[in-house]
Amino acid sequence: MSHELNDAFAEFFAAVDARLEAGAKIYGNRSFSRAPAELIREIRDECRDVAAYAFILDCRLAALEAAAESLSRAPLVVVRESPGDGNGAA
Numbered sequence: 458m459s460h461e462l463n464d465a466f467a468e469f470f471a472a473v474d475a476r477l478e479a480g481a482k483i484y485g486n487r488s489f490s491r492a493p494a495e496l497i498r499e500i501r502d503e504c505r506d507v508a509a510y511a512f513i514l515d516c517r518l519a520a521l522e523a524a525a526e527s528l529s530r531a532p533l534v535v536v537r538e539s540p541g542d543g544n545g546a547a
Contacts, residue, residue: 458466480488488496
């Protein structure tokens with residue numbers, strides 16, 4: 458694994474660990490004694506949440522894609538800075 462992936466994994470693991478710690482403080486370590494079926498329902502609910510967030514992001518990405526396509530059809534305008542003011546105003 459590359460250094461960047463190692464860093465990303467370490468960051469991901471630290472976030473997971475922080476979530477487990479926060480859950481243990483709020484709920485105790487009851488998850489380890491809950492019935493497997495309860496945990497499965499919890500996982501399924503979380504998967505639905507992830508799917509819902511993905512749908513929301515997909516809608517937003519579709520709008521960004523449409524905007525990008527619109528920009529690609531617009532004529533290209535090149536603005537050059539004028540030598541004294543640095544802001545392009547003439």
